[in-house]
Amino acid sequence: MTTNILLCGVGGQGTLLASNLLAECAMEAGFDVKKSEIHGMAQRGGSVVSHVRFGERICSPIIRKGECDILLAFEELEALRWTEFLKPGGLVISNAQNILPMSVSAGNSKYPTGITEKLASCSADVISVDAIGKARELGNQKCVNVVLLGVLARRIKEIKPEIWPEMIKKMVPERLQELNLKAFKTGWNLA
């Protein structure tokens, strides 16, 4: 069995750290893991995506369209954009945050409304969470990525719950550990 998780968002939201943590946890749980993402141009506030795949043996680092088990979206429009990778009935975890692309902020196009309903209508199982609000309550909106990771972690039965905080301790600099452990727990209990 292979588990395919796609993490998407906007450059600067911290999707890369979240996908690193996820991949390390899967490796710690004994799986073969591959991860793929694009650096460079995409960092400048563009749309970013990480493919994470784990299972007994992983060949391609890229998830096929229609084979993504869980889509973890850091931003609603990006959730919509990457849903075409989701398998029918797959799970979308979406941060209820809207970041306007330049075409919208300049008034040239409209940001779609009712994205959660739209996603639900296309046979997806949708969990929408206010991770950015929770991160702000924790005093640092940058930990939104780990709040979302907490929401995701609870739905990945293949990785034991105790592995996650262990790997956060291992991979996050000491001065940020407490914040990130709290953020993870907040996410775990959020939905």
Place this chain on the structure above:
Amino acid sequence: MKQSSNRAFLSGNAAIARGAWEAGVRFAAAYPGTPSTEILEYCGTYTEIDAQWSVNEKTAMETVIGACYGGARSLCAQKHVGLNVAADPFFTVGYTGVNAGLVIVTADDPGMHSSQNEQDNRYYAMMAKVPMFEPSNSQEAKDMTKAAIKMSEQYDTPVMLRTTTRISHSESIVNLGERETAPDREFVRDMGKYCVLPHNARVLHIKVEERLKKIAEFGNNCEFNRIESGDNSIGIISSGVSYSHAREIFPNASYLKLGLTFPLPTELIKKFAETVETLIVIEENEPFIETAVRVLGIKCIGKDRLPVCGELNPDIIHKSLKDLVEETMPELTKMPDVDIPVRPPVLCPGCPHRGIFFMLRKHDCTVTGDIGCYSLGAFAPHNAMHTIVCMGASITNSLGLEKAMKEKIHGKLVAILGESTFMHSGITGLIDTVYNKGRHVTIILDNSITAMTGHQQNPASGSTLKGQPAKVLDFEAMCHACGVTNVHTVDPFDLKAVESTLKEALNDSEPSVIIARRPCFLLKSYKPKVQLVSINRNKCVKCGICWKLGCPAIEVNQQDGKTQINPTLCVHCGLCAAVCRPGAITQAKEEA
């Protein structure tokens, strides 16, 4: 480096650096370029590797050639187009061979995620007659880097390691090893080997041909080229990431998995082809392997079915070869009927380049551009870049436009490039412009760092890759020395100064340079004092001038159509306040 016990989850680039370290590499050099950049950054994390950012790929290549002549196992890395810049020394070191091992990494970018073309650098190996490895995952990236150093010393040849974006930037599990101790070697004067004068080069060329034959023999019997037997009704020849994709679609087929792809193992290919019914060559971009297979008189499926343009992925392979695949295509989620606005990259809030593009557009300049973050100046709403060719081309492209159009373009023409690109290959163009009597304006955007690739130090930064202090290049003196009389320096946040300087320079009958100097806003060491920007939305008349700045923090309110400032994105650079005509956006006088 993330690692647990003797295993680590590494990107291809991190694995190459690890392989270099394990192989006893002592020296590494590169100019940054996606997707190769992190190789040198990771090399720099090992105390035993002296790693440096060079000013361009050619100087990097020449330096590692010197280092390997001098007895240090060495590595240089570049993106595919970087090898164009370094091609001259690359071809020559193919002739001279090495002293200590030399591995030359080329990171190609099929799909052009961050490049101007998708040239297939496997042909460079063929043209320079340099052997080449192609890894399929991070473990192989490490193993082949070590094998390359070994082969380099054994056959007295530089060795190429060719990755692609999906190898360099994908991560997978790698078994780690210890560092080898390299034997002591010194530079021994040998005119016949190291001086490629024609009569020596003629001898060296014969050696190169002999060497290639020996390596071809090795390729027919090495661990990196292997037959993986399966159902013989379909046989697949593949290499690199294409092999990993193919495995997803044809899990039961027989494979000839190639890791040493130049020189190609013709005996092994013939043997494999005889055992299978339908032969498919699956490779990205050019038919490099396929052509060799066809030259052997072997029938195969290849680029007649698979695309030449763009990256491959399992979906594309499946679609192209549908009739040969047992499984059907995966069922897709039904997408809602809604227009999804695109989200291209943008100049960051506080970017010092923004105001320059605003002024270039305002004065309707024709702008020859270059490669860097500022290439984004070509997009709306800036629309202030009209050519982009390659690193350093901006200045000489302008000179050429002047030669063709003369007075029709005088007073309107601007070449624009970053300080790193100027040092990379813009300086020669500036000398050329002065010498050949151009009169366009050159703007050097000096943000003190190579920003696009993720902040690599350069001679404008004041420090090296290893974090050592370094001299800062005097750009004004450099431009004067090139022969430019009128060299202006401006703060790009001071729009009035930018505008008056630009006007003066455009009217100049001699070539002039404007150095727009302010550090990249994302630099961790850069903590500018800020004066708070605020908006009185009652005064906003929706004139739209602030929208032309293309700042992510400036938004059009979806209800009333007036400007609003996104407080989480705004960094209070003040550009919007400087351009706001009705005075709705203002900047405080005191520092906050």
